[in-house]
Amino acid sequence: MIYKNLNVLDVINEKWLEHTDIEIKDGSILNMGKLSGVYEDFSYENCYMIPGLIDCHTHIFMAGDADTIGSVQSMNTTDYVLLAIKNLERHIKSGVTTIRDVGGINHYDIELKKHIKNGELLSPDLYAAGKIVTMTGGHGYFIGREADGETEVRKAVREQLKAGADLIKVISSGGVLTPGVDVNAYQFNIDELKAATEEAHKAGRKICTHCHSTQGIKNSVLAGIDSIEHATLLDREGAQMMAEAQTYMVPTLSAVDNIVKKGKDGGIPEFALKKGIDVYRKHLNSFRLALEYNIPIAMGTDAGTPLNYHGDSPREILLMVENGMGVLEAIKTSTINGAKLVGIDDKAGSISIGKNADLVIFKTNPEQQPETLLTPLQVIKRGRHIL
Numbered sequence: 001m002i003y004k005n006l007n008v009l010d011v012i013n014e015k016w017l018e019h020t021d022i023e024i025k026d027g028s029i030l031n032m033g034k035l036s037g038v039y040e041d042f043s044y045e046n047c048y049m050i051p052g053l054i055d056c057h058t059h060i061f062m063a064g065d066a067d068t069i070g071s072v073q074s075m076n077t078t079d080y081v082l083l084a085i086k087n088l089e090r091h092i093k094s095g096v097t098t099i100r101d102v103g104g105i106n107h108y109d110i111e112l113k114k115h116i117k118n119g120e121l122l123s124p125d126l127y128a129a130g131k132i133v134t135m136t137g138g139h140g141y142f143i144g145r146e147a148d149g150e151t152e153v154r155k156a157v158r159e160q161l162k163a164g165a166d167l168i169k170v171i172s173s174g175g176v177l178t179p180g181v182d183v184n185a186y187q188f189n190i191d192e193l194k195a196a197t198e199e200a201h202k203a204g205r206k207i208c209t210h211c212h213s214t215q216g217i218k219n220s221v222l223a224g225i226d227s228i229e230h231a232t233l234l235d236r237e238g239a240q241m242m243a244e245a246q247t248y249m250v251p252t253l254s255a256v257d258n259i260v261k262k263g264k265d266g267g268i269p270e271f272a273l274k275k276g277i278d279v280y281r282k283h284l285n286s287f288r289l290a291l292e293y294n295i296p297i298a299m300g301t302d303a304g305t306p307l308n309y310h311g312d313s314p315r316e317i318l319l320m321v322e323n324g325m326g327v328l329e330a331i332k333t334s335t336i337n338g339a340k341l342v343g344i345d346d347k348a349g350s351i352s353i354g355k356n357a358d359l360v361i362f363k364t365n366p367e368q369q370p371e372t373l374l375t376p377l378q379v380i381k382r383g384r385h386i387l
């Protein structure tokens with residue numbers, strides 16, 4: 001199949017390749033340029049094609065209910081699996097062709113991967129962290145694997161690897177949603193984080209960390225962690241450290257934005273709303289600091305947290321643009337940067353010969369009208385039309 005005459009985004013160089021034809025065969029991009037052949041498709045002529053989006057921070061077992069923890073604790077296995085299948089479908093229909101899920105429940109995330117790989121589900125590719133590893137009583141303990149001290153942390157990480165996790169998620173500060181923990185306080189100490197990182201890297205896996213706290217961010221950089229999720233209370237010293245170590249930030253602006261904008265009417269628990277409002281301005285400042293210091297950024301939504309729905313990843317791109325990032329740069333964070341962070345940039349994240357045919361097509365130019373990102377005309381996953 002040859003798609004004729006599109007404006008194709010060269011996301012690496014942040015420029016459009018006009019009047020470009022794309023040939024897809026066996027789910028991959030076979031050729032691009034001025035092409036001709038038997039099966040030519042002119043239906044997307046003059047439209048705009050970008051790589052499939054990569055959301056590096058989702059929670060497919062969470063629905064986005066106001067009381068997330070209450071919901072998670074009241075669900076049974078069937079509820080979890082059905083919800084995840086619905087959420088995966090929402091992602092792919094919005095143009096997200098790869099997600100990294102960072103908070104599995106009972107390793108159902110790893111189980112689901114088999115069915116995705118077999119092509120049984122309408123779903124993005126899923127990279128799953130298994131259970132989050134957290135200190136006793138730490139953020140997310142109600143779904144995670146609690147561990148204290150280097151030895152136990154190593155064992156907890158090894159358990160996730162044994163189960164088949166693609167990456168490891170640890171917790172290095174308090175969180176907004178867990179009652180009674182302080183977002184300003186760091187949780188795992190440097191030695192625990194180093195032990196977790198060593199185990200993940202030894203196995204050839206990436207490691208990410210949930211972190212709001214200023215000290216927690218620095219601890220995580222020093223421990224060699226690959227990405228800091230949220231990085232809410234970043235200061236200049238931390239920004240400098242992240243830039244030097246090339247530690248990724250996954251800002252998840254949607255998480256706090258949804259709590260603050262929709263929380264009061266949406267029934268967010270009082271304690272979470274208060275914490276959210278407290279950190280909102282600081283979080284946006286941290287994002288701007290990341291831009292100033294050229295910290296590598298990958299897009300992630302934290303979808304599944306209160307009023308933060310699966311299928312809304314393109315809104316995260318708009319939020320990054322609203323807060324000072326260029327549109328093409330924001331698309332870059334949502335494609336090739338995500339691919340690098342997940343470790344799949346050899347096959348995903350850009351429109352290049354030999355890469356997976358994971359593509360999104362828009363009627364109008366998203367660089368001029370970013371809102372168009374919310375309404376894709378077509379999503380293509382391994383050459384297959386989704387819409």
Ligand SMILES: [Zn+2]
Pocket residue numbers: 057058059102103302
């Ligand atoms: Zn999260």
